[in-house]
Amino acid sequence: MGLFRRIWALGRRKSVRSENERELREHMEMRIDANVAKGMSPEQAAREARLRFGNPALMRERVDEEDAALDIASFFRDARYAARGFAKSPGFTAVAIITLALGIGANTAVFQLLDAVRLRSLPIKAPQDLAELRINGGSHGFGVIDGAYAQFTVPMWLEVRRHHDPFSGVFAWRENGMLVGKLSDAKHVNGLEVSGEFFNVLGVAPWQGRLIEPQDEAGCQISKVVVSYPYWKSQMGGQAIAPNTTMLVGGRAVQVLGVTPPSFFGVVVGDRFDLAYPTCTPPNPRREAFVFNVMGRLKPGWTLDRASAYFGPLSKGIFENTAPTEYSPEEIARYKAFRLAAYPAGSGVSALRDAYDKSLKLLLAITGLVLLIACANLANLMLARASTRQREMAIRIALGASRGRLLRQLLIESGLLAFSGAACGVALAQPLSRLLVASLNTSQSAIQLTIATDWRVLLFAVAVAALTAIIFGTVPAFRGTKADPNNSLKSGARGMAGSRERFSVQRLMVVTQIAVSMVLLVGALLFVRSYRNLVTIDPGMRESGITIAYIDFPDLKMKAENLAEFKRQLVEEVRALPGIQNAAESSWTPLTGDSWSHHVHVGSKEGGSQFIYAGPGYFATMGILLLTGRDFTDADTNNAPLVLIVNQAFIRKYLGSTPPIGQPVHVMPEPRYPERTYQIVGTIPDSKYSNLRDDTPPMAFAPAAQLPVTAQGPGMAMMVASNAGQAAIAGIRHDLETRYPNAILQFINFEQNIRDNLVGDRMMAMLSGFFGALAAMLVVVGLYGVLSFFITQRRNEIGIRIALGARRGQVIGLVMRDTAAMLLAGVVFGTILALLAGRTASAMLFGLKAYDLATLVFAFVLLAVIAVLASWLPALRASRLDPAAALRAE
Amino acid sequence: MAKNDLQGALDLLILKSLSQLGSMHGYGIVMHIERVSDELLNVEEGSLYPALHRMEQNGWIRAEWAVTEAGRTAKYYALTAAGKRQLAAREKNWEQVAKGVEAILRYA
Numbered sequence: 001m002g003l004f005r006r007i008w009a010l011g012r013r014k015s016v017r018s019e020n021e022r023e024l025r026e027h028m029e030m031r032i033d034a035n036v037a038k039g040m041s042p043e044q045a046a047r048e049a050r051l052r053f054g055n056p057a058l059m060r061e062r063v064d065e066e067d068a069a070l071d072i073a074s075f076f077r078d079a080r081y082a083a084r085g086f087a088k089s090p091g092f093t094a095v096a097i098i099t100l101a102l103g104i105g106a107n108t109a110v111f112q113l114l115d116a117v118r119l120r121s122l123p124i125k126a127p128q129d130l131a132e133l134r135i136n137g138g139s140h141g142f143g144v145i146d147g148a149y150a151q152f153t154v155p156m157w158l159e160v161r162r163h164h165d166p167f168s169g170v171f172a173w174r175e176n177g178m179l180v181g182k183l184s185d186a187k188h189v190n191g192l193e194v195s196g197e198f199f200n201v202l203g204v205a206p207w208q209g210r211l212i213e214p215q216d217e218a219g220c221q222i223s224k225v226v227v228s229y230p231y232w233k234s235q236m237g238g239q240a241i242a243p244n245t246t247m248l249v250g251g252r253a254v255q256v257l258g259v260t261p262p263s264f265f266g267v268v269v270g271d272r273f274d275l276a277y278p279t280c281t282p283p284n285p286r287r288e289a290f291v292f293n294v295m296g297r298l299k300p301g302w303t304l305d306r307a308s309a310y311f312g313p314l315s316k317g318i319f320e321n322t323a324p325t326e327y328s329p330e331e332i333a334r335y336k337a338f339r340l341a342a343y344p345a346g347s348g349v350s351a352l353r354d355a356y357d358k359s360l361k362l363l364l365a366i367t368g369l370v371l372l373i374a375c376a377n378l379a380n381l382m383l384a385r386a387s388t389r390q391r392e393m394a395i396r397i398a399l400g401a402s403r404g405r406l407l408r409q410l411l412i413e414s415g416l417l418a419f420s421g422a423a424c425g426v427a428l429a430q431p432l433s434r435l436l437v438a439s440l441n442t443s444q445s446a447i448q449l450t451i452a453t454d455w456r457v458l459l460f461a462v463a464v465a466a467l468t469a470i471i472f473g474t475v476p477a478f479r480g481t482k483a484d485p486n487n488s489l490k491s492g493a494r495g496m497a498g499s500r501e502r503f504s505v506q507r508l509m510v511v512t513q514i515a516v517s518m519v520l521l522v523g524a525l526l527f528v529r530s531y532r533n534l535v536t537i538d539p540g541m542r543e544s545g546i547t548i549a550y551i552d553f554p555d556l557k558m559k560a561e562n563l564a565e566f567k568r569q570l571v572e573e574v575r576a577l578p579g580i581q582n583a584a585e586s587s588w589t590p591l592t593g594d595s596w597s598h599h600v601h602v603g604s605k606e607g608g609s610q611f612i613y614a615g616p617g618y619f620a621t622m623g624i625l626l627l628t629g630r631d632f633t634d635a636d637t638n639n640a641p642l643v644l645i646v647n648q649a650f651i652r653k654y655l656g657s658t659p660p661i662g663q664p665v666h667v668m669p670e671p672r673y674p675e676r677t678y679q680i681v682g683t684i685p686d687s688k689y690s691n692l693r694d695d696t697p698p699m700a701f702a703p704a705a706q707l708p709v710t711a712q713g714p715g716m717a718m719m720v721a722s723n724a725g726q727a728a729i730a731g732i733r734h735d736l737e738t739r740y741p742n743a744i745l746q747f748i749n750f751e752q753n754i755r756d757n758l759v760g761d762r763m764m765a766m767l768s769g770f771f772g773a774l775a776a777m778l779v780v781v782g783l784y785g786v787l788s789f790f791i792t793q794r795r796n797e798i799g800i801r802i803a804l805g806a807r808r809g810q811v812i813g814l815v816m817r818d819t820a821a822m823l824l825a826g827v828v829f830g831t832i833l834a835l836l837a838g839r840t841a842s843a844m845l846f847g848l849k850a851y852d853l854a855t856l857v858f859a860f861v862l863l864a865v866i867a868v869l870a871s872w873l874p875a876l877r878a879s880r881l882d883p884a885a886a887l888r889a890e
Numbered sequence: 891m892a893k894n895d896l897q898g899a900l901d902l903l904i905l906k907s908l909s910q911l912g913s914m915h916g917y918g919i920v921m922h923i924e925r926v927s928d929e930l931l932n933v934e935e936g937s938l939y940p941a942l943h944r945m946e947q948n949g950w951i952r953a954e955w956a957v958t959e960a961g962r963t964a965k966y967y968a969l970t971a972a973g974k975r976q977l978a979a980r981e982k983n984w985e986q987v988a989k990g991v992e993a994i995l996r997y998a
Contacts, residue, residue: 020939053935
């Protein structure tokens with residue numbers, strides 16, 4: 001009750017004040033009336049009343065104060081007082097706020113990214129009802145998987161489209177790059193192939209025109225598209241969509257139906273679609289090709305569990321009906337055992353999330369630890385400040401301030417600092433997280449993330465600020481208000497010699513700082529070394545001067561039987577161009593994440609092996625030496641005996657000590673790849689396969705010209721070796737463009753591409769290194785500050801020691817022993833923490849374990865050097881103390 | 891042990907006066923206490939008004955503007971139910987304090 005009244009009073013302060021004034025005036029008048037009634041003259045009566053009443057202004061103030069709400073007025077007064085105090089020591093304030101702004105800013109930036117990648121819901125209607133359908137436990141590489149989100153074949157999607165009781169609607173989609181503009185000068189854009197229900201089920205309303213609807217799913221030739229708002233604005237000038245608005249897609253004019261709203265970027269967090277077009281159902285869809293991702297909107301009352309329980313039994317029928325036929329019976333049985341289940345999709349899907357979730361969480365922990373170190377520094381600063389303010393506190397206590405009142409004052413001061421720091425930090429977080437995203441962008445792909453300061457980010461920043469205020473403000477506040485006024489006032493501004501206890505809190509904080517920075521340094525060293533391992537590892541093939549050329553001939557009218565010879569000639573032509581050392585076709589490109597395998601039987605053993613169809617000269621181009629046997633020749637075609645060259649991992653797995661040359665390898669059937677038997681004719685050393693991290697799998701190379709005719713297509717990848725750099729590549733482009741004007745060409749710098757795939761590791765190495773260095777710097781500052789403070793406090797003692805004959809070395813030793821004790825305690829504690837924390841990081845490391853003795857020793861040495869550096873100056877200063885001056889000053 | 895201080899005594903006086911008068915303004919309370927105590931107790935306005943407002947904020951008394959017999963407007967205070975409970979507690983408390991002080995004074 002009283003609380004409400006006070007809050008109510010706050011809202012009408014002014015009227016309360018005037019009411020109080022009136023009440024007191026009336027009182028005075030009554031007194032005067034009474035005095036007059038007693039027979040006084042009016043002047044006398046008024047005088048007597050005033051005398052009795054006392055100072056009316058003071059009185060009114062006291063009454064007003066009783067009515068003031070929850071002491072909020074005095075809270076503001078305290079805040080103002082604190083601000084004035086800070087204004088008087090701008091150096092301290094600036095250091096404190098900048099430290100906090102950087103610390104909180106870094107934390108908020110990382111959290112903001114986590115929020116954008118992981119927590120934020122899609123900008124659609126009721127995102128929590130959106131669910132994704134997937135094969136429970138995954139498809140384990142069955143069939144051909146096209147893209148990171150491909151979970152459904154076309155026949156599977158058609159089955160689900162017919163049976164989806166838990167969902168009010170379902171839709172299928174896939175990402176598909178498209179070419180816009182004239183083919184000779186086409187631009188790559190992000191395409192989204194969607195089923196007709198896509199926009200309707202998501203609840204996305206058109207910004208302009210209309211969006212794709214079920215009746216748009218007609219011919220398989222793209223004829224209608226919907227563009228995203230950014231694309232419309234930047235590429236189409238934001239001009240109104242009319243029925244005759246068209247654009248060139250894949251060389252053909254298509255109708256632009258409409259524009260999606262600005263906030264809608266698709267369903268993939270980290271990507272932004274430019275064009276969406278309706279899918280089509282081909283008459284004989286491939287049953288082994290996983291292309292689609294399928295999502296649905298749950299009906300009211302249905303949960304994910306219930307939906308999964310519905311699809312579990314239904315799956316048997318779905319997979320029976322859609323099973324591909326050209327596999328071995330075991331493979332088909334494996335397919336038929338798949339079961340569908342529903343998973344949450346309200347925040348979309350994201351390869352980014354899968355790739356960087358752990359890194360971001362680790363980064364959040366790292367920035368949190370850095371903030372902790374910064375807090376410890378601030379706490380020490382505040383403690384030092386508190387001890388210089390002991391006199392002020394003592395006077396205030398002597399004047400009757402309660403301890404609670406002073407405590408509140410000090411906590412308001414640290415709160416003010418923390419929230420000023422947080423405000424700057426939130427502002428800083430925006431550019432910082434953009435920088436972070438930019439560090440993950442590569443020449444090939446840019447991450448498209450909406451980074452916004454939403455309520456979650458603000459809440460996080462406020463929570464962090466409150467936590468920091470508690471961490472760095474509480475101890476100094478309790479310390480500061482415990483002062484005994486009698487003692488403090490007597491002993492002068494410098495305070496007493498200081499009790500042991502006061503020092504131990506500061507010592508503890510320095511020890512904590514050292515321990516935490518040990519953890520950060522170990523982490524930094526591990527990530528930097530891991531990145532170095534990745535960069536310097538020998539992938540077993542040539543990296544520099546290699547270009548991957550992707551060449552596609554969409555208009556080529558040629559029989560499949562003749563394609564192999566056509567490609568062979570193309571390679572010959574490229575080889576003959578100036579500056580080109582070598583070139584070879586390959587069905588697969590190394591270290592690009594590509595993967596293609598067949599099931600093989602070798603003797604009595606069976607299992608998977610990576611399969612590559614490579615042209616003659618592939619090994620020479622890639623700098624891979626043939627160990628035994630022969631290389632492929634132009635004579636190795638489908639009319640000649642089928643031959644294979646295998647790597648050491650293949651030999652280890654399937655042949656053991658059997659001499660490999662001449663051994664038959666039986667390849668099991670797959671759609672478009674009939675059952676075949678090859679003979680091993682050569683062996684090569686192990687080289688890396690799809691990425692640098694994984695161990696080399698068993699690999700088998702077959703001649704490109706022996707690719708089954710059923711699997712032939714007009715597109716190809718060519719590995720080109722050249723030391724002539726860009727000029728040679730430009731030569732190839734020019735040559736091919738003149739002769740095949742409709743060919744689609746893409747050239748990728750192999751070496752650059754390998755580096756690009758390491759951006760995540762690079763980011764971790766850079767950031768953990770940066771924060772490790774920052775932590776070390778903060779420790780220097782902290783240690784220096786605390787030691788200087790100790791020495792000021794112990795001036796008398798040191799003065800007496802010097803007066804009694806202590807030598808300089810002994811005084812320096814005194815300070816250094818102090819440092820050494822703190823360093824040792826911190827390092828021991830830090831090592832334990834680092835080992836515990838190492839477990840979470842070990843999965844992200846390459847070529848070294850988290851328990852790495854050399855790293856621990858190096859971190860220790862680094863910290864020792866830092867500690868000596870930080871304490872040398874204070875120690876030197878202590879040893880040069882003039883004993884006479886030190887003692888006189890007391 | 892009975893709790894008491896000067897403020898407690900003033901609160902008690904005000905609460906008791908209001909329970910005797912029913913509803914009264916500040917000046918009336920001062921007059922009432924002076925009269926009833928034969929001018930032994932003199933309540934100062936500097937203490938009275940802050941105390942009245944504090945008790946009002948605590949919900950022990952409620953206030954209302956009304957016209958006095960002499961035709962002035964004044965803020966009239968009256969006890970609330972919580973105020974009556976408070977008065978009972980304070981009276982009991984005061985009796986104990988008085989007994990305690992008495993015992994000390996009588997000790998020879």
